[in-house]
Every structure is written in structure tokens, then in C-alpha cells.
Amino acid sequence: MTNPIIGFIGLGIMGRPMAGHLLKAGYSLVVLDKNPVPVDELIALGAKKASSPKEVTAQSDVIITMLPDSPDVEAVALGEDGIIEGAAAGKIHIDMSSIAPASAVKVARALGEKGMRCLDAPVSGGQVGAQNAALSIMVGGEQAVLDEVLPIFQAMGKTITLCGANGAGQIVKACNQVQVALNIAGMCEALVLGAKAGVDPAIILQVLGGGYAQNRVMDVRGPKVVRGDFQPGFKSRFHFKDLNIILRTGADYGVELPVTTTVHQLFAELLDSGGGDLDHTGLITVLERLAKHEARTRIDG
């Protein structure tokens, strides 16, 4: 596909900079978002706008969606005035949102019946990765389709991995969010235990970071957590959303995830206590409150 026209639906904190990189790379862009601010910004940089996903699709060769959750993607793709109503053979839909694998499969099938080809391509790397065109992109779908749109991915990301058939990108994203959640939970429980026992948290980070306990979350976020800085990063309500998807997917595939389930409960408590806009490492505040509520005897050692 030479010089494809790209439709871009969803211009939030991730989609806005991603679309910007596509413009910079020389692609023609048709954009859509409920919020006029990023739409106008991108128009000023040379993009056109459309009034519905149907219209975006009719005007584009490749349609990218970057939306909050599964129902949003299903509505934009399959709902009234959706992508499906502008569908035509040969067009490619790339959903870069993080959604339920089952939704990804459903959308790919429905659009596939209209002759479209689909990829699920969720990302990791967060807002900073989106701004720096350094995202890791996890792709589900056919190799041939990926080959066709590879330059588009390369304008937004650094690592692009074909994970399997449609839905596999979302599965690997789910696996990623399991491990990130447990990296966070481990750091938080370790720091609260150590701090309540009187050890300097900086020493805990230093020792743990030098051995088998090391993980990227602790390397990057540990010092901020110790300072009580929970400026996101990645908001805990988004990780909670991902954990909902993960547990539903586990249930779909008959996989019990007892540790992830426990972390999910802690994130629910974090959101209940008003911490949804904190960085996901703000999970430590839940553990700190639990520790405060305890009324057992203490060692004075």
C-alpha cells in the first residue's frame, strides 16, 4: 500500500501524539474525536476531519482506533455510523486500544465479513512512549497485513511484535499488565513492610534493585514512590480497567489468576478511596492504610 490515507479515531493522551507522528512521517490523515481541541490542533498541522467513523472509513485506506475500552471500540467499529458502514474490501482496520481479546476477535470477524482486514495492536510504553514514538506494539492478525502497514507502526513505535492471530495482541497486552501489576504490588508490599519495621526505603530499593528482585517498575518508579510522588505515568483507573479485562479473559479461557485477583481488589480499594487518577504505583497508599488500621502489638527490636 503506497501512500495510504490514514483515518485516526480517538485523539486522547495517547492518540493525539501518535497521530502527530503519522503527520510528521508524511501521511495524509483524517481525524475524529469528540473533543474539538486535538482535532483542531491536527487540522492546523495538515489533517482533515470527518464527522463519523463511517465517514473516516469511507475517506481512508487504513483506519486506526485508539479508544478507552471495549464498548467504545465496538460502538465505533460496529455501531451506527460506525466503521462497518464505511467498510470496503481492501481497507485495513487497526485497533490500538487496550480492550478485551474477545472484543478484538468480534470486531475483526464482523469487519472481515465486509472484506476488511484487521489487526489488534495494543501498545505499552504509556504517554511518554507515545510522545517519543517509542511504543512497544503487540500485533494480532496476519503477517501479510502487518507487512503492509509496518511503516505506519514504525512511525509510532520502536518494537513491533506479531503475537499470533486476531486477539493475540490483546492477550499479550493482558499478560503484560498482569506482570506490571505484580511488579508494582511486590514493590509496594516490600516497601510498606520494610518501612513499618524501621528500614530506610532507599536502602530497600538499592538492595532489591541489585538482584533477583529487580524489576523495571522499581527501577523507574521506586524513588518517586518513596517520595510520595504519584503523578502519572499511567493512571490507576486505567490499570483497573485492564485488570477487569484480564479477569474476564481468564474466566473465558478457564484460567484462575488468584494473585492478579488479589491485586485487582486492592486497585478497587484505591479507586474507591478516590485514587483513580494517581499513578498505578499509588497502590501503596492502600497498603499503608491497611497497616495503619492494624492494632496488633509491635516488636520494639
Next chain:
Amino acid sequence: MTNPIIGFIGLGIMGRPMAGHLLKAGYSLVVLDKNPVPVDELIALGAKKASSPKEVTAQSDVIITMLPDSPDVEAVALGEDGIIEGAAAGKIHIDMSSIAPASAVKVARALGEKGMRCLDAPVSGGQVGAQNAALSIMVGGEQAVLDEVLPIFQAMGKTITLCGANGAGQIVKACNQVQVALNIAGMCEALVLGAKAGVDPAIILQVLGGGYAQNRVMDVRGPKVVRGDFQPGFKSRFHFKDLNIILRTGADYGVELPVTTTVHQLFAELLDSGGGDLDHTGLITVLERLAKHEARTRIDG
């Protein structure tokens, strides 16, 4: 302390190579273990043997213990014919076992009343770290005492960190084992979820290892876990022991550790099913069995 005579009690898979490094570094050694094999080996290399902790202590300036669990250390240090019966002012006791922080404090106090100075100095790095003199040593006690025995630690380890007062070394070791357990649990739940959904586990490791999900356990052990190789490494029954200490210590300090508690239950199931001698990453076999026992419908996506 110039040319101290070192007593070494506990010559298991960790203690045996650690004592060997001290001999190689030129120290005079007095050794003790129930098992005559490592004792005879070290005698052949120039060590002397003694018949009780009391006798080891009487003949040594610095007494190192490297034993399985808290009751073993308390018995050797404070029991009949124990270190305390050979104690004298100026001698130093270094406990390098991984035990309950409360036990470390108890032993340090009791020996302190006899004029001895004490350090808790648990290690991480496992059997390979012990063999290569590459252990990370977490020290609790006074800086001046650490300064005095630093060359001894340097003969066995690469990273030596003073963590705080007596017991602080054990606290940081506990924190370390929390995070290692959660690194493992995350890898295991991610791999089981991904594999049951039909994704190649090698791809999961590759993608997760390149981003925020990265952790040292996955880097080192992930490929072995995927091959079903659970040759230790670090046996799950030792990690289970550490988790028992951690939960007890959490209770002592009024700290709830909900995620670690869930992992502890999974390790209990692993031991119940006869997996105590597997590497601690063998935890994945528990999750695989749970997934098999599920009888829910599956997506065919």
C-alpha cells in the same frame, strides 16, 4: 581485628562454598556440621573441627552461622552447648541464615549481654552466588562491627549493604523475598493465561522482557519455565519458609500483605503436591493444574 580465627557453623549448599572462600582467603577456620562430609572436605583444605557451637566459639574470634531456619539459629546460639556458653567480650557473631527478624534481635540481645557483638547478614544470590563469592549481603547491626569484619564479607560476597540496626538485614531479606515471589507469580500467571489463550510463551517472554513488565526472574528463568525445567536454583520449600517468616513479621509489625499472602497459599499447594524440591518458579505447575480443573466455556477466537 587482624587475622581473626573464624568459626563456621552450618556447611550446607550455601555454607560449604562460603567457608571454602574464607579458607582460600587465608583465614584460619574452625568448622561444625552434623554432616561429616563437608567437615572432612574442609579439614582436608586446612580447617579444624570442633564438637559443639560452644567449642567453636571458644576457639574463634568471629563465629558465622549459616543454618536453615530461626529455631536452628536460636538453638545453636542460645541452646545447650551453644555459642552463648563459649561467649566472651569482643567476639563477633554473624548470622548469615535467613531467619525471622525477631529471632535475629533476640539472639543479638542475648549474646550482647555476654559482651559479644552481633550482625545479622542474610544473603541473596543462591547457590551460584555462594560458589562464585558473588553474594549480596544484607547487614543489620553497627557500622563499627561491620567495618571490622568487612574483609570477611568481601571474601564471600560482592555487594555488602548496611541496612540498619540488628534485625534490619533480615527485614530487607524479607522485602527481597516478597518481591522475588511476586516477580515469579506475575510471570507464572501471565504465561498460563497467554498459553491457554493460544499464544506462544516465547513471544510473551520477549514482549514482556522489553518493557515495564521486565524483571530479573523472567530474564533468568523464563526460558527454563517455558521448557518445563524446574531444576533448582532455589527450592520452593525454602521460599515457602521465607514466606512464613514474612507473614509472621508482617503480623508482628501490623502490616497486612494481601498479595504475598495469596502467593504463600499457592506455595503451600505446591508443597502439598510434592513440589517442594522444584525451583520456586515451579509455582506455575499449581496454576496450570487450577486451569485444568476449570470447566467453563472457552472462546474459540
